[in-house]
Amino acid sequence: MNGITNHQRIDALFARCEGAYSDNTLRGYQNDLKHFQAWCDSRQLDWLPAEPAAIAAFVDEQAQHKAIATIKHRVDAIKFAHRMADLPPPTENSTVYLSLRRARRARPRRPRQSAGLTSVLLEKIVAACPDTLSGLRDAALLSVGYDTLCRSHELAAMQIEHLNEDRTRIRIPISKSDPFGEGRTAYLSGATTKRLGAWLSAASLSKGPLFRGLHTRKLSDRHLATSSIRRLIKFAATRARMDAEVVRSLSGHSMRVGAAQDMMIAGSDMIGIMHAGGWKSHAVLSRYVENASAERMHVRRWAGLREVSAG
Incomplete structure (x- = not known):
């Protein structure tokens, strides 16, 4: 895309969000989005805009070795990127919804709670x-x-x-x-x-x-x-x-x-x-x-x- 790398596209996308969100939020979204972008590149799929089927396949694969909280964060990052690019969010599609349901059922453990320092x-x-x-x-x-x-x-x-x-x-x-x-x-x-x-x-x-x-x-x-x-x-x-x-x-x-x-x-x-x-x-x-x-x-x-x- 005019000699611009995918990482540069992501950096430019998040640069315009500075000041509107906390640095921690942007850093987390940016890191999660790069995981999805690399996954799409390895399969010659578009990551922005992304197809619901691609996101669902990404979720299904991630569910084999990642916690549901991590998977949800990455889907949220994909949704955020589409919103900031003024694109309809493919994460609202039923295909993605069902893939997240499968992931939750496959890994039903609750998030690990930190011990309380009473x-x-x-x-x-x-x-x-x-x-x-x-x-x-x-x-x-x-x-x-x-x-x-x-x-x-x-x-x-x-x-x-x-x-x-x-x-x-x-x-x-x-x-x-x-x-x-x-x-x-x-x-x-x-x-x-x-x-x-x-x-x-x-x-x-x-x-x-x-x-x-x-x-x-x-x-x-x-x-x-x-x-x-x-x-x-x-x-x-x-x-x-x-x-x-x-x-x-x-x-x-x-x-x-x-x-x-x-x-x-x-x-x-x-x-x-x-x-x-x-x-x-x-x-x-x-x-x-x-x-x-x-x-x-x-x-x-x-x-x-x-x-x-x-x-």
């Missing part, structure tokens, strides 16, 4: 953080993540300027569920405020990224990457001598999951938890807290039976 686990991990620059940062990050119920990319994007003067509140300017930047305010506990103060004082920081990387004990001036946050959590849990299976199940979402579970057990209603964590979907939050909700229900059940027996 307050009990958090205190154990923080207690094991050494009194070093990296240890102080880790303790502050884990505590802020728990208090704010933030995702890892929201933690990575935090600025010192987002804190209020006494560091009891922090502004979350944008998130996955808040693409237009309405923002929300999160509240920090006294323990978290103290840990933040210790980290900022030791690092001599007064502005810019709140959490930063350390390379050969030298402090970076850039934001800590989300992948680094995931590794940091696992390393901190390992340092606290936590069970290997627990360490494997932890992720960048674990503080968010654990805090939501703790709030449920403490008696907070779903609306309050949704507000605290910036959730828009009741269904998504329900998956996070279902185990804690079930535990709470059974605790009440047995307590009620004991009261009846005692009476």
Whole structure:
């Protein structure tokens, strides 16, 4: 096509979307679309516009070795590309719909839920953080993540300027569920405020990224990457001598999951938890807290039976 490569076509397509969507969203769509484009090229099929039959065949093949969430993301990326190219979305065709149904039935497992880093686990991990620059940062990050119920990319994007003067509140300017930047305010506990103060004082920081990387004990001036946050959590849990299976199940979402579970057990209603964590979907939050909700229900059940027996 006039000497323009497929990757250049994709890059140009997404370049016009900058500013309208988050960088993470565009990067994810772009990566998924390149998988489909390469698959089509290997079979001498058009990828833009794509035929429904081609997309269905792509889904059927992907279903043999990919999770349903990954497949759906890639179909969403194909739909997005057609929309941005002002083309009718072939993903709405019944052929594609049926291929996705087959994929779901072939791989019926639910998405793996990150383990919740509850307050009990958090205190154990923080207690094991050494009194070093990296240890102080880790303790502050884990505590802020728990208090704010933030995702890892929201933690990575935090600025010192987002804190209020006494560091009891922090502004979350944008998130996955808040693409237009309405923002929300999160509240920090006294323990978290103290840990933040210790980290900022030791690092001599007064502005810019709140959490930063350390390379050969030298402090970076850039934001800590989300992948680094995931590794940091696992390393901190390992340092606290936590069970290997627990360490494997932890992720960048674990503080968010654990805090939501703790709030449920403490008696907070779903609306309050949704507000605290910036959730828009009741269904998504329900998956996070279902185990804690079930535990709470059974605790009440047995307590009620004991009261009846005692009476």
